[in-house]
Amino acid sequence: MNPRVNIPVYLDYNATTPVDVRVFDAMQPYFVELFGNAASSSHGFGMQAREAVDTARQQVARLIGATPAEIVWTSGSTESINLAIKGAMDCHASRGRHVVTQATEHKAVLDCCKTLEKNGFDVTMLTPDTDGRVSPEQVAGALRADTVLCSIMWANNEIGTVQPVREIAQVCRARGVLFHTDATQAAGKLPVDVVADYVDLLSLSGHKMYGPKGTGILYVRKGVRLTCQMDGGGHESGFRSGTLNVPGIIGVGAACDLSRRLMQSESARLTVLRDKLENGLIARLGDVVVNGSREHRLPHVTNLSFPGVNGMDLLPRLTDEVAVSSGSACTSASMDPSYVLRAIGRADDLAYASVRFSLGRKTTDAEIDFTLEKVTRVIEELRTHHVVAV
Numbered sequence: 001m002n003p004r005v006n007i008p009v010y011l012d013y014n015a016t017t018p019v020d021v022r023v024f025d026a027m028q029p030y031f032v033e034l035f036g037n038a039a040s041s042s043h044g045f046g047m048q049a050r051e052a053v054d055t056a057r058q059q060v061a062r063l064i065g066a067t068p069a070e071i072v073w074t075s076g077s078t079e080s081i082n083l084a085i086k087g088a089m090d091c092h093a094s095r096g097r098h099v100v101t102q103a104t105e106h107k108a109v110l111d112c113c114k115t116l117e118k119n120g121f122d123v124t125m126l127t128p129d130t131d132g133r134v135s136p137e138q139v140a141g142a143l144r145a146d147t148v149l150c151s152i153m154w155a156n157n158e159i160g161t162v163q164p165v166r167e168i169a170q171v172c173r174a175r176g177v178l179f180h181t182d183a184t185q186a187a188g189k190l191p192v193d194v195v196a197d198y199v200d201l202l203s204l205s206g207h208k209m210y211g212p213k214g215t216g217i218l219y220v221r222k223g224v225r226l227t228c229q230m231d232g233g234g235h236e237s238g239f240r241s242g243t244l245n246v247p248g249i250i251g252v253g254a255a256c257d258l259s260r261r262l263m264q265s266e267s268a269r270l271t272v273l274r275d276k277l278e279n280g281l282i283a284r285l286g287d288v289v290v291n292g293s294r295e296h297r298l299p300h301v302t303n304l305s306f307p308g309v310n311g312m313d314l315l316p317r318l319t320d321e322v323a324v325s326s327g328s329a330c331t332s333a334s335m336d337p338s339y340v341l342r343a344i345g346r347a348d349d350l351a352y353a354s355v356r357f358s359l360g361r362k363t364t365d366a367e368i369d370f371t372l373e374k375v376t377r378v379i380e381e382l383r384t385h386h387v388v389a390v
């Protein structure tokens with residue numbers, strides 16, 4: 001159990017984060033007191049809401065090096081990604097029908113591409129190396145005269161691998177291809193500068209950075225055209241209709257502001273804790289496989305496979321006291337190994353026997369000590385059992 005209180009240790013920050021209390025405090029007045037519609041500027045209620053939304057726009061823009069006018073509010077990364085990919089391909093279909101992406105993207109990207117394929121578009125799916133990275137050369141080789149868009153994630157949600165975004169985006173810019181990046185796991189954790197990094201479209205989500213669920217943004221570089229995916233009142237410069245979720249927007253703004261200010265210190269702190277956990281487990285258990293790049297990865301993530309362990313038994317034995325996850329899609333009937341681990345070449349048994357530990361703002365040294373003990377005990381028991389069962 002969590003050494004501080006009687007609840008499991010939470011090491012699943014890539015799944016979602018708690019709302020930071022400072023973010024919650026910033027949001028609170030906008031539910032009951034300051035409830036105006038930000039689109040109604042004819043009276044004070046609307047104007048107050050509008051001013052707060054404008055401030056939030058500046059806060060988000062500052063985190064990623066954009067200008068406020070380039071921020072489009074959405075309900076989260078899934079929606080942002082749909083708008084970016086489908087919106088770009090729809091809008092530029094007369095110019096070309098080819099899109100480039102890679103195999104470890106989030107399902108939001110992969111499934112958008114599947115839908116495009118069904119609608120007669122052409123998708124090139126790049127295969128990453130064993131670290132989970134694609135190279136600028138790979139991307140350059142895949143671009144064609146009819147390529148409209150390339151979508152490569154900033155950092156992977158399961159293994160934490162960080163892509164060479166700037167180099168890839170530069171290749172795309174030079175060839176006149178739009179570049180979208182899913183920065184859901186990177187924003188607020190790593191420095192992002194859409195101008196220096198040649199990014200045209202960027203998706204991020206509030207609930208991965210201590211903001212509220214159901215909130216996010218799409219950055220649309222000035223001048224980039226997209227077909228809106230939701231018709232209506234023409235809000236957000238026509239990119240996304242619908243009354244603005246003012247408290248949610250205030251939350252994303254405050255979350256971005258806080259993340260920007262805490263990024264450096266949190267990154268350094270979490271790297272130390274993550275390495276303590278990873279190195280501690282390797283030292284105690286010997287045979288441990290680190291999934292993804294150890295050089296190019298998020299500071300707070302480690303994804304480990306434990307050879308000699310039946311993956312089916314692993315998570316249920318851990319999650320009573322340590323909330324972690326694996327990339328396996330678990331249904332009552334079947335459990336598929338993670339497609340991300342498969343894409344980087346892991347055999348099924350290692351993919352099943354994997355655990356993603358993702359640390360965050362509330363993670364303490366004592367929690368890491370506790371997790372080290374717990375995981376060591378469970379793996380040793382399962383290995384003993386596994387050998388006897390064989």
Ligand code: PLP
Nearest residue numbers: 076077078106157182184185205
């Ligand atoms: N992209 C990545 C890399 C993610 O990790 C997630 C969520 O897990 C998403 C997209 C979807 O984000 P949202 O939950 O905001 O729709």
